Amino acid sequence: MASPLVRELRQALRYRNFMMRQAxxxxxxxxxxxxxxxxxxxxxxxHRQGYFAHLLDNLxxxxxxxxxxxxxxxxxLEMFQGAQKRILDALKKHRYLRDRIARLMTIGAVGEMTxxxxxxxxxxxxRFANTKHAQSYCGLCSGRxxxxxxxxRAPLSKQRNPHLQTILIEAAKLAPRYNPQLEQVHAxxxxxxxYNRNRATLAVAxxxxxxxxxxxxxxxxxxxxxxxx
Numbered sequence: 001m002a003s004p005l006v007r008e009l010r011q012a013l014r015y016r017n018f019m020m021r022q023a024x025x026x027x028x029x030x031x032x033x034x035x036x037x038x039x040x041x042x043x044x045x046x047h048r049q050g051y052f053a054h055l056l057d058n059l060x061x062x063x064x065x066x067x068x069x070x071x072x073x074x075x076x077l078e079m080f081q082g083a084q085k086r087i088l089d090a091l092k093k094h095r096y097l098r099d100r101i102a103r104l105m106t107i108g109a110v111g112e113m114t115x116x117x118x119x120x121x122x123x124x125x126x127r128f129a130n131t132k133h134a135q136s137y138c139g140l141c142s143g144r145x146x147x148x149x150x151x152x153r154a155p156l157s158k159q160r161n162p163h164l165q166t167i168l169i170e171a172a173k174l175a176p177r178y179n180p181q182l183e184q185v186h187a188x189x190x191x192x193x194x195y196n197r198n199r200a201t202l203a204v205a206x207x208x209x210x211x212x213x214x215x216x217x218x219x220x221x222x223x224x225x226x227x228x229x
Contacts, residue, residue, distance in 0.1 A: 002123045005096060010120040012087055014163065019084035026077035033069055037062045047077070091116055106221040107211045108179035109171065117167040118212050125216040134213050135206050139165035156202075172205035181224060182207060 002010065027047055034041050034055075039062060045051040052074060059067055091097060092112060097119055104115035128134040135141050139160025156165075176183040185207045189200035215222050 006120060006123050009091060009094065009096065013091060013116055013120050016084045016087040016091070017163075019080045019087070023077055023080035023084065026073050026080060030070060030073050030077070033066060033073065037066045088112075088116075100216070103215055103219070103221055104212060107208075107215060108222075109175035109177075109182060110208070110212070111171070114167055114171045117163060118216070121161050121164045122216065125213055128213065131206075131210045131213055135209050137161055137164070138168055138205075138209055140168065140202055140206050140209065168205045168208060169201060172201045172208055175204050175208060 031041075031043070031046060034046070037059075039055070039059060041055055042051065046055070056067060056070060092101060097116065100119050101112060101115040104110055104118060105112065122128075122134070122137075125134075128137065132141070137160065139156055139158075139162065142156050172182075176186040182204050186200050186204050189195040189203040190197070193203075195203065211222060
């Protein structure tokens, strides 16, 4: 079981993620109200403060109740965004996490949310004997059903840490853009192994776990081993 401090910080991070989900719902509700009222808007800028204020001042013949609902929704969005930002800033500056997050972020394509989630959900990396155990814990491995000489791949295991699984898969979707080594993993999975894009993303996520576990266990910044085969 994790220490009381880790459990407290982990709870704060999960609450921050809850705040972000609520903020997304407020954004969806805002655009839904605008579309229902027939208001034309710029989808790229609609959630920016200045543009939204201008939009409210020029609603035209839209009923006053719609304007009130839009203002209320905007207040909810700002509240949730402000709350999550305060929690995130506090976690990044916490003495228990500060140095560890900085080390993990030396890996290309690993941002603060990926590093924070890894540090708090994994806790002590030494409890994983090897990368296979860590990948399984993160929900990046699937079972295999072998029968009559045929080997069939089963869906991803449900026995996993869902918080890590979500953040790692999301990171793996963007990682090939920012990390040349992970871009090679993605290209190899598609071009040589014949994987579809989803399986290629899982291959990138598993390699990302290898990098994260190596950095976390060594306590040193990430450096690519060019001698490795």
